[in-house]
Amino acid sequence: MTQFRFRSDEPVADPAVTVDSFGEQTNASAVRLEPGDEARDLLPHLDRLKLIEVNFPAYTDGRGYTSARVLREAGYTGELRAVGDVLVDQLAYMRRCGFDSFAPERELNVADAEAAMARYAEVYQPTVDGRSPVWAKRHGIGQHG
């Protein structure tokens, strides 16, 4: 179940299929990436994708962060959902990598999650989330990304 969603469009109803079946079902609009899947394999199909789920079977496996950023860097604007072992203290990092919805397998405490996502007012790196890194503020460089 999606617990947090930071988009205003209608959620996609289609179930997310595996990367393998996505290759065969030319009309699928939702896909699920496992940690070992190559996100760049999806790049030729971005225009028909409305939802990409990135699975975190264990929160310690950080490959999904790279998958997310790679997709956003390539211009993907659809929903990017983190699913699986998604915990409070990873949410802020995930948002920075381009995730805009979260379906943790165990429901999170909403107050803790919101506090964790709001805690860091400053960031050192530009990513795909459009936040200005500290160096841009220091040198009067405008909004990044």
Add this chain to the structure above:
Amino acid sequence: MYQYDKFDQALVDARVADFRDQVRRRLDGSMTEEQFRPLRLMNGLYLQLHAYMLRVAVPYGTLSSAQMRMLGDIADKYDRGYGHFTTRQNIQYNWIKLEEAPDILADLASVEMHAIQTSGNCIRNTTSDQYAGAAADELVDPRPYAELIRQWSTFHPEFSYLPRKFKMAVIASDTDRAAMRLHDIGIQIVRNAAGELGCAFYVGGGMGRTPMIAPLIREFVPLDQFITYSEACLRVYNRHGRRDNKYKARIKILVHELGKEEYTRQVEEEFAHLLTQNIEPPLAELERIKAQFTDPAYDPSAPDALDRSDPDFALWVDNNCVTHKQPGYIAATISLKPVGGIPGDATSDQIRLMAGLAKEYSFDECRVTHAQNIVLPHVRKVDLYTLWQKLDAAGLGTANLDQIGDIIACPGLDYCSLANARSIPVAQKISERMAAKEQEIGELKLKISGCINACGHHHAGHIGILGVDRKGVENYQLLLGGCEGADTSLGTITGPGFDEDGIVGAVEKATDFYLANKQGSERFLDTYRRLGMAPFKEAIYAKENAE
């Protein structure tokens, strides 16, 4: 020295609040120990044999005297009155209570310090040359580049759950004093044929159970692209580093398995892509940081002569001090290796004393070295004798830098939950046994690890000692011929291991053999390299066979 602005301070303050909240959720049970573990690790908090251990970051080993003083005060307030300086140029406290850890972080934040990413599978504290800014042979001060890396790597959202820990080092002279090629990424600041500064990238070095020397993967990355290049190196690793086996998870294994050419090809491809993403800080940011590492206000008329009439002082100068780029000045190393002492340990009083001396004699600055000593980088030669007398009175005047008593040792079985054997008592015994011959032996780097993880750098010791478990009994293997630095090499095991007394005897036999066979001004390592393992081995094991 780098000083935080409101942004840096805001990040560190937010971290204190963050960790306080995490500890609260752990203590009230809303987080399991398993969920808490990586979070506390990213804050340098380990659960050890007896208590929590807190590792505090000392970026590129540089400390102001106020920061150093705070480290002493923390030792009193939250620990048992001492701290342990480590091979990662950091400091560790061994007796910490979880409930108090957030308060320690708050105290640290009040002097622009933190424990961020001092452990965990993320980009760790960046290390550098302990003589940075003082060394006569450096191209530039490497620390501004390390500071830029510190900022870029802090809370990096993509690289906080890497396959394994990730350590970077930056140097800027041909003499490598930071074991740069034994890091996941080692950067040397170099000048190209056109006279521009840039970074040579060495990737995939490391110690642990599979020691490897990092190959050069790019000779020159321009300064306005090196963060982007680092990002490319990390992204290939995060994507493809092995996660099936934690012993094969370091980037050295990836580089080794893919081969240097293929790894480099993938990095270059990712680099080309990332260049289009505008993630590099502007050169103006590097300039802003550099402006905080300018030379201190040296006294241009400081006399260059030194009164060496006190022989004990002269010995200390010869062993522990190195040439400074500024005439009239010297960089002095305070050895934390008194005869029979615990390598790297200092009491809170000693820490505060060193803080005071840094303020009085070294432009408010000191350094932690990867050999677990403290450097006062900019001392006027005319002040040196007074300084040494004060050190000596506090038990800090040991004249043994880079000698056999200047042992690097990991915490071992006295503290560490992964250990096979104790390191500290072996270091103490060797230090005592060899003290009388120390000056005669000269340069000899001896390094001890209590298990294969190699926290004590045993692979890189001229003499290395590795603690192993042999049928439930502590046993020590002896290695010869390792070396860090420009001519990095890895040590070779001599043969069967020894018990605690046996290993001390074996070290003595090896050094006696050296003294009997050295030619001219050869160091132990040179004699070993000339003669090879066989005669050393014979000398070390001879008596056992005769018995």
